[in-house]
Amino acid sequence: MARLLVLGGGVAGHTTATFAAKWLGNGHEVVVVTPNAKWNWIPSNIWVGVGQMTKEEVTFDLAPVYKKAGITYKQAKAVSLNPEGSEKESSPFCTIEYTGEDKTGETEDVTYDYVVNATGPKLNFGATPGLGEGSQLGEHTVSVCTADHAEHASHELQKTIEKMRNGERQKFLIGTGHGMCTCQGAAFEYIFNIEHELNKAGVRDMADIKWISNESFLGDFGMGGLHMKVGGYVVSSKIFSESLYAERGVDWMIGAHVSKVEKGKIEYELLDGSTGEESFDFAMLIPPFAGVGLKAYAKDGSDITDVVFAPNGFMKVDAKYDAGAYENWKASDWPRTYQNPTYKNMFAAGIAFAPPHIISKPMSSPNGTPINPTPPRTGMPSGIIGKAVAHSVCDLMTKGEGAHLHEASMAEMGAACVASAGKGLTTGTAAAMTVYPVVPDFEKYPGTGRDTDYTFGEIGLAGHWIKHILHFMFIHKAQLKPGWTLIPE
């Protein structure tokens, strides 16, 4: 019996573990190590953050689901990997530290035959002074990155609404909290959901709402923007986004690196090198992401972290990391199998894999501060990659080391994205978009980098219905309820 160890229980890790358990049956063991007791459908955190859903509606307990699936579940965080074993242990192993199950703080070495790193990101609030410490959110701003953060954000929002009802004008600042952030989509959803809720509360005229982001243009979304078919035209997401911001009365500041956060104030640097300050009464600033800080050691105990992981902490896979300057970047730089090039029994999925480079055009201020979005690897791509990796590992475990590896390049897959702009059965709206492929391929599509037959977007109530239905569908799927395998990633 071989053992597959999956580190992380988010979209990628959960997909990998559940499909692997289904395909492997009782012949092999699947172990999941994740520090969280609950699974969180993160896209719906936006609605928790405006009080339109509860934390309980977007989370569920992992233990009973893994028990049903025959998966060994350890509520712990991975600390280090020994891919060659150690002088005492001949098998490769991962050292974990428990975060629950009445064993908090205890460590254990879990041996494995194959390991999938799907640890997701470290929310690196500490990268911006005042935004937080390490992975802990600070006191000046709110976040919607976790269900707990979103619940806290909702409470703060209600207090702000009360102030407006009492005649006190309030300023909202929403966006990214560092020059190297990704996940602009989440901030995009949050700012328009707040605007929608303020309208519903009858206090919109008491609010000034401003977007601040590291994108060089509105609608970059970390994907270098996209050109989509709208009303018979092929238009840039810049036009699409600016139209929505102007329509909803939201001002914007782009190309901004937030350099410091204080109570009621941020300091920033722009792409032109200028600096400034912006005040706020309520701010939600997405932190930059980093790897979770896993270390790696060789058999003799020497540190080989830089062999296994990129400097940003994400795991190296079969990507082309020496592509060089922007002009040399190609779609083929992006990984296909997500196998570590040094240790063939190690894979990474979702946010945990190190991308070869960013997708957007790299930019920096005259002072040398990089200000550009990092690539998104969440949602549908995460799920598809997780499933492909599960397929590969299962084949390796059942057919031997010569088994064919399954591929899921982000430069060859599309993604469907539904960005909420306000919740309501008859009054809600969302931007429903598809993009194909996620990473632009300018050799195949020299103008836009993408196939405009399959890249489109529109805003409306239909998009909201789709997002709400997806909420129930993906929680149903993640709970392994009847028919879960029929729901695509």
Add this chain to the structure above:
Amino acid sequence: MAKQEEVNFARNEQSETTMIPGRFARKMRTCLIWQFLRFVAINIKMLIVVSKSH
């Protein structure tokens, strides 16, 4: 009373050069019959993209 798009365009220089939907386009965004048709159309488009990606 000024049209909503007049108010939006007049807000600041940023808004001046954008494309802002008029009353009809805004109305259609929450028109139940039209949006039901769009719901069907968007789902078909998304399923095509999903099927090309697996």
